Amino acid sequence: MLSRVAERLYWLARYLERAEDTARLILVWHQSSLDMPRKAQPGWDRLLEVLGAQSTFAQTPGVANEKNIVSFAFSERGNPSSIISALTAARENMRTTREIMPSETWVQVNSLYLSVARRSNKPLAKGSRHAVLNGVINTCQQISGNLSGTMNHDAAYQFVRMGSALERADMTTRIIDVASADLTSMSDEGLPYQNMLWISVLRSLSAYQSYRLGVRARVNPPDVVEFLLASNEFPRALGYCLREVESSMKLLPRSGRALKLLRSVLAELDATDCSELAGDDLHQFIDDMQLHLQAIGGIITETWLSPDQ
Amino acid sequence: MAGSRIKAPTPYQRPTTGYDWSDYDPGEFYDEIISSPGNGRAAARGLVAYIRKMSAKRLISRQQAADLAIKEMGISFTVYSDGENIDRAWPMDIIPRIIALREWKGLEAGLIQRLTALNMFIDDIYNKQQILKDGVVPKELILSSPDFLEACMGAKPPHRVWSHICGSDLVRDGDGTMYVLEDNLRVPSGVSYMLENRAISKRILPQLFENSAIQPVDDYPSQLFEMLASLSPRKSDSPEIVVMTPGVFNSAYFEHAYLAQRMGAELVEGPDLVVDKHDKVHMRTIRGLEQVDVIYRRVNDDFLDPEVFNPDSMLGTAGLFRAWRKGNVGLANAPGSGVADDKIIYTYVPAIIKYYLDQDPLIPNVPSYLCVNKQHQQHVLANLENMVVKPANESGGYGMLIGPASTKKERQEFTALIKKNPRNYMAQPALALSTAPTLCGNSLQPRHLDLRPFVLQGKNHYVTAGGLTRVALRKGSLVVNSSQGGGSKDTWILDTEAN
Incomplete structure (x- = not known):
């Protein structure tokens, strides 16, 4: 097996996992902000810390409030750890290894990317956050399931x-x-x-x-x-x-x-x-x-x- | 309660309004399927009768089933548009193009004859240059060609074969004669679509396959593998063969991946390969370096090896040329093969066949005029409306003038271009390309087509049974290239004497 192909598969998996994990994080921050009194809430800026993205965020024009940080983590292409960036990279790695991947996983990765990309020019409203982020998590799970269930091990x-x-x-x-x-x-x-x-x-x-x-x-x-x-x-x-x-x-x-x-x-x-x-x-x-x-x-x-x- | 009987339902009858061929009229053109209004050619009678039983609606639904299968199977090609790469579904018309086996046998022999002579020519050019010394082909024509690679002088590849995979384009004129329109001796593409078209039409028209002796095409990947194996410098039972692609952004990437998969070969990119200090080629694998014996390269000469050719190439591998010169790796096609598929050299092919094989060409060339020749040039410029003018070194139908379809302004532009750089242009009379019925909207319409068979030469020869038929989907158009709105058809070589 070619090293280049191995490399792309390895990073494909890393980026998919990153997209899923980031979606999980935003979702939990969102939910706990609904549960807890304001003083006890984990600040949204802590989310940036988990993502290791404080300095990248500092370069964006927005202030560190909920709306901006969620957008930054979800759809900011300038943020290498955002969901859209992870999916872009995952898709590119998959696109170049299509011949050895189960064909339905390409369709899944591609449509997941497209669905997130379509939403990326407006903020992720509170009302739709749960559905959208869960969608990302579920699709990532489906893809891993598909890989584990249909690829040669x-x-x-x-x-x-x-x-x-x-x-x-x-x-x-x-x-x-x-x-x-x-x-x-x-x-x-x-x-x-x-x-x-x-x-x-x-x-x-x-x-x-x-x-x-x-x-x-x-x-x-x-x-x-x-x-x-x-x-x-x-x-x-x-x-x-x-x-x-x-x-x-x-x-x-x-x-x-x-x-x-x-x-x-x-x-x-x-x-x-x-x-x-x-x-x-x-x-x-x-x-x-x-x-x-x-x-x-x-x-x-x-x-x-x-x-x- | 005797006597009360339920009335038997009327049995369902298939509507008898099939396609009666009465409005199908190819006019002055030679049609591949129909010999006279409503009558099929000998090899196509089965098809014509089959379609006669089908309503337009059913024909269309078959076409839709084919389109869907193509999408599902991911058969695509890439076009460049506005700086973006778009993956498009491969356009295939379900009505096949049929050639009788008896005619095909003659064409097959002609294609082998042609490639054999062209390979002897290339080998001569890079070694003794006897044909130039004998004045059969003008020396300056070769030495001024950008496709003549000085670096190849003295090379002696296995079997003295340079172009191992050739795609020659055949066209049929109004009187039914087949001509060679051009030879593609570098990295011809399209063979995967030939194979996929067959896979689709077996799905869509199975009845026709049951009832007629259609020559199979599916053995191409194994024939290709055998041919490549015959180039291996290491005599082992399992030579390491790889397909080298410029990458996913190349318009033929689908085909590269497809052929690698079908041959069980690795699909490599330039950076996957490394040439060691003994001038041997290896690929980087998770096991470490593994020696490569034969490379089916789909990267153009220019980008193959930054040491020898374009130094900025990121698509090639440094040292590949050295390794090939030393005989440590087989390269198909060999660098420098392009010297013989230049559109100017094309006009000398009949003489080349005569010179090396002492035979007359079995398939004729289209009459051609070289603009570098003063008399020819005058003729071309005076008859521009009836000419097809081609630049010597473009492929894919780019930079051409199609006289009958041109505007006055375009003709003026080409007149200037030809006068400025006559070496770069040749012209041919616009042929009355043959037609075949093609599903357009909801009726069958005559559309012009050509044929690209694929010929292999290593230790032995092989010709695909048929090839890729390309069809111009726009009414009256002669441009069949898929990048410019062309479609394709499955091609059946049919043995009419078998049944």
């Missing part, structure tokens, strides 16, 4: 899997980081709403139900952090995603170096009692994990995608 598919898993791991760690920072800075008035905030965090990852089923405890910060970082069962948890990458790598040629790195990161995660992490420790740990994720992405690129031969 050969080398090509492993690159799709690794792309999704790494992007997911990245988003999960970002969300925990911002949420925990939010909590530490929360005023006394906000404290009663602490649980609700963690529930939103879980919801943004579609993890609320799985948490209740898996942890069988009420929502409390240490258990949530542990669940989202270390679970080997919940498919959006960092630990699960890393193992997903590991199992894909094992099926690929020349995986020695990459597997070694991955296993060292997993060992570090396993050796950490995540429920003990809070405040600065948690932030530091997540920072480390983010660097590891970058290194894993780097070694995947070096080994298979654009080997410097």
